[in-house]
Amino acid sequence: MEQQQYAQTRPRPRVLVVDDDPTVAEVVSGYLDRAGYLVDRAADGPDALARAAAHRPDLVVLDLMLPGMDGLEVCRRMRGRGPVPVIMLTARGDEDDRILGLEVGADDYVTKPFSPRELVLRVESVLRRSRPAPQAGHLGAAGLSLDPAARRALKDSTELALTIREFDLLAFFLRHPGRVFSREDLMREVWGWDFGDLSTVTVHVRRLRGKVEDDPARPRLIQTVWGVGYRFDGSPESDGSPTEV
Numbered sequence: 001m002e003q004q005q006y007a008q009t010r011p012r013p014r015v016l017v018v019d020d021d022p023t024v025a026e027v028v029s030g031y032l033d034r035a036g037y038l039v040d041r042a043a044d045g046p047d048a049l050a051r052a053a054a055h056r057p058d059l060v061v062l063d064l065m066l067p068g069m070d071g072l073e074v075c076r077r078m079r080g081r082g083p084v085p086v087i088m089l090t091a092r093g094d095e096d097d098r099i100l101g102l103e104v105g106a107d108d109y110v111t112k113p114f115s116p117r118e119l120v121l122r123v124e125s126v127l128r129r130s131r132p133a134p135q136a137g138h139l140g141a142a143g144l145s146l147d148p149a150a151r152r153a154l155k156d157s158t159e160l161a162l163t164i165r166e167f168d169l170l171a172f173f174l175r176h177p178g179r180v181f182s183r184e185d186l187m188r189e190v191w192g193w194d195f196g197d198l199s200t201v202t203v204h205v206r207r208l209r210g211k212v213e214d215d216p217a218r219p220r221l222i223q224t225v226w227g228v229g230y231r232f233d234g235s236p237e238s239d240g241s242p243t244e245v
Contacts, residue, residue, distance in 0.1 A: 013058035013127055014038040018048040018074065019089065020066055024112075028061060031116040032123065045069025049077055057084060059127055061119070062106070064090040075104045085126045085164050087119070102203040107164050109200075125192055129168055139174040142221055142234035144212060146171055155212055165190065166208050173222065173232035182229035205230055 015037045019025040022043070029039045040055060042048035045066050052060070060078065064071040075086050088109040102109065107126050110119055139146040145154040151167055153160040162170065168190050183201040187193050191200070209216045223231045 012036055012038045014040065014055060015123060016040045016042065016048065016052055016057035016060045018042045018045075018060065018066065018071070019063040020044060021063075024063075024089075027116055028119060031120050032061075035120045035124075037123070045071075045074040048074050052078055052084070053081070056082075059085040059087065059123055061087050061089060061123070064088055072100060072104050075106060079105045083161070083163070087122055087126060089114075102200060103207070105163050126164060129164055129192070139171060141174055141177060141232075144170070144174065144221075144234075146174060160211050162208075162211065165204050166211070169204055169208055170212065173230075174234075177232050177234055180225045180228050180231045185229065 015032050017025055017029050017032070017039060018041075019028070020043045025041050025043070029041055032039050040051050040057065042051050045068055048060075048062070048066075051057075060075075062071045062074060066074065071088060071090075075088070078084055078086070086106045086108075088106040089112060090109060091112040108122055110122060137148075139148065143156045146152070146167070148171055153162050153167060153170060169186065172186070172190050181189070183198040186201050187198065205222060206216075209219050209222050213219045213221055221232060221234055223233050225231050
């Protein structure tokens with residue numbers, strides 16, 4: 001019911017499904033179509049890049065293992081053209097493969113075999129967090145400035161290239177300076193999940209440090225509180241507009 005209401009009240013977002021297994025691609029595409037999405041399909045990396053260039057997707061469901069050009073390289077090249085949310089599919093259970101997907105900028109990943117209904121919920125979750133928040137005020141601290149409505153982030157007046165999750169994570173830290181959050185807290189508050197692989201949080205914190213810290217090896221802003229979690233240190237500067245977490 002929620003998905004049907006979503007489809008009726010918003011323009012249909014375009015999702016590009018990239019998988020060389022025709023059965024998986026057909027099932028995923030069918031579920032997404034019934035949930036109200038416009039769906040394009042590609043069976044390999046070059047075709048995916050061509051389709052994304054012809055009709056820019058709002059989100060990409062991307063298989064890690066593809067013939068000729070793997071999903072990691074496809075993700076890198078798509079990111080090089082501009083920000084686009086990516087959910088990575090992988091048949092591997094190895095944690096290194098999942099982390100690699102996150103490292104190249106995937107916003108989420110799903111391990112095969114998976115429930116198509118769960119994947120649809122993940123798609124909606126990522127898209128929901130990628131939409132601008134018109135009522136959110138500017139956030140700032142320690143040379144950082146975020147405009148949640150435009151989803152723009154600056155460090156010392158230089159724009160940062162943040163993924164959706166990195167932006168949301170930084171915004172959450174800026175809204176709660178000085179407070180310690182466990183990885184479970186961050187997964188619930190930033191990702192909107194009550195369960196999941198906590199290494200997702202670890203990877204995103206590491207990537208975010210690489211973009212906002214002067215010396216990521218000796219972080220000053222995003223501090224690790226050993227045995228507990230993470231804390232953002234910095235005197236918040238706000239424009240006074242109300243913000244909601």
